[in-house]
Amino acid sequence: xxxxxxFSLKPTIADGTTGVMVVDEVKxxxxxxxxxxxxxxxxxxxxxxxxxGRRFAELTSLRVGGAIDWVISPVTEEQAATVVFALDQAGIxxxxxxxxxxxxxxxxxxxxxxxxxxxxxxxxxxxxxxxSVSAGYSLPRLCIDTGRRGLAGIEGLGGIPGTVGGALWxxxxxxGHEIGNVTETVRVAREGRVVEVPGHEVKWDYRHTSxxxxxxxxxxxxxxxxDDPEKxxxxxxxxxxxxLATQPHGGRSAGCFFKNPPGSSIGTGKMIDxxxxxxxxxxxxxxxPIHANFIVTEGEDAKAADxxxxxxxxxxxxxxxxxxxxxxxxELWRAGQPDKSPEAxxxxxxxxxxxxxxxxxxxxxxxxxxxxxxEEEKR
Ligand code: EPU
Numbered sequence: 001x002x003x004x005x006x007f008s009l010k011p012t013i014a015d016g017t018t019g020v021m022v023v024d025e026v027k028x029x030x031x032x033x034x035x036x037x038x039x040x041x042x043x044x045x046x047x048x049x050x051x052x053g054r055r056f057a058e059l060t061s062l063r064v065g066g067a068i069d070w071v072i073s074p075v076t077e078e079q080a081a082t083v084v085f086a087l088d089q090a091g092i093x094x095x096x097x098x099x100x101x102x103x104x105x106x107x108x109x110x111x112x113x114x115x116x117x118x119x120x121x122x123x124x125x126x127x128x129x130x131x132s133v134s135a136g137y138s139l140p141r142l143c144i145d146t147g148r149r150g151l152a153g154i155e156g157l158g159g160i161p162g163t164v165g166g167a168l169w170x171x172x173x174x175x176g177h178e179i180g181n182v183t184e185t186v187r188v189a190r191e192g193r194v195v196e197v198p199g200h201e202v203k204w205d206y207r208h209t210s211x212x213x214x215x216x217x218x219x220x221x222x223x224x225x226x227d228d229p230e231k232x233x234x235x236x237x238x239x240x241x242x243x244l245a246t247q248p249h250g251g252r253s254a255g256c257f258f259k260n261p262p263g264s265s266i267g268t269g270k271m272i273d274x275x276x277x278x279x280x281x282x283x284x285x286x287x288x289p290i291h292a293n294f295i296v297t298e299g300e301d302a303k304a305a306d307x308x309x310x311x312x313x314x315x316x317x318x319x320x321x322x323x324x325x326x327x328x329x330x331e332l333w334r335a336g337q338p339d340k341s342p343e344a345x346x347x348x349x350x351x352x353x354x355x356x357x358x359x360x361x362x363x364x365x366x367x368x369x370x371x372x373x374x375e376e377e378k379r
Pocket of ligand 1: 173174176246257258259267268269273293329
């Protein structure tokens with residue numbers, strides 16, 4: 001039987017407002033059997049571990065989310081680059097996952113490959129004020145390593161329970177430090193090779209970068225500055241204490257769920273708190289009683305749908321009561337084919353254009369200009 005699958009070359013974040021990850025139009029139809037055989041062949045040829053039967057509930061800090069068709073775990077940057085190139089060439093969709101501490105994945109089955117970067121850690125390599133690390137390296141560990149060597153610039157990030165790759169992807173920040181500010185080069189997989197991209201060519205925005213879906217980040221070289229290890233340690237401790245006093249820790253969360261609204265002097269957490277929503281619950285998900293911008297999950301039966309329902313209720317109240325459209329800070333990983341992919345939008349626009357030109361309609365935007373405008377808006 002031919003099964004319509006939803007894998008594609010490049011999963012894409014198509015909607016900057018909702019943070020919803022959608023995948024490109026189906027580029028190539030494969031039966032699931034043919035796809036599985038291709039994955040097994042790639043894994044055997046490149047000597048990389050490929051597993052079935054894993055679930056997002058085991059791989060994300062919220063401990064919810066459905067089954068994953070395949071999890072592939074490269075151990076070196078070169079191997080990761082060749083794996084994604086082979087997957088791309090075979091038309092098999094993949095998404096990169098670090099420690100899963102900023103992802104809410106749907107409860108349904110996810111028919112794509114998760115490229116787990118947790119094994120891609122190696123050793124941190126120091127050279128003067130520079131440190132080079134791979135994407136799977138733990139961010140808290142890196143902060144400790146660098147602080148001890150008297151290298152300053154990331155001590156505020158010490159309590160973020162993520163990997164370096166995840167931190168680079170979203171320009172993680174806390175307590176006055178953002179990783180983009182100290183990134184000299186990022187190593188990216190291109191055409192099966194490891195390519196260095198200068199940090200200044202990357203757009204580092206608030207919890208967002210110019211990296212695109214389909215681009216795999218393999219590691220980075222950070223350029224830090226010299227300071228007294230004791231002073232760095234003291235600042236790290238100060239950030240840690242603030243975090244422990246104001247944020248839930250050790251629990252099932254994905255950090256702040258929403259971004260702070262641009263230009264607002266009050267943060268999202270404080271506003272949710274003032275709405276009296278701390279402790280509000282939907283099934284196994286609740287608004288943290290400690291910091292209201294954290295949604296935490298509880299119990300064996302907690303579902304991604306619970307967290308999403310609660311998040312959408314918060315967004316709806318912001319819309320209604322404050323006229324604010326809250327943006328997700330966590331990534332929402334959808335299991336199925338999206339309603340509309342960028343390619344589908346192009347097709348739709350093209351078909352509208354041809355219909356319009358057939359009817360001699362004037363003033364219709366070209367597909368390109370229409371999309372460009374939309375892209376601009378998303379940024
Ligand atoms: N506040 C409340 N109630 C709450 C939460 C906060 O009244 O439920 C008050 C606090 O007392 C404080 C103010 O709001 O006076 C700001 O709170 P906080 O210092 O926690 O800052 P935030 O804007 O809520 C941001 C980041 C955090 C980061 C902290 C510290 C975002 C969305 N959040 O939180 O990042 O750790 O600053 O730098 O930008 C994350 O990225 O996942 C994250 C948690």
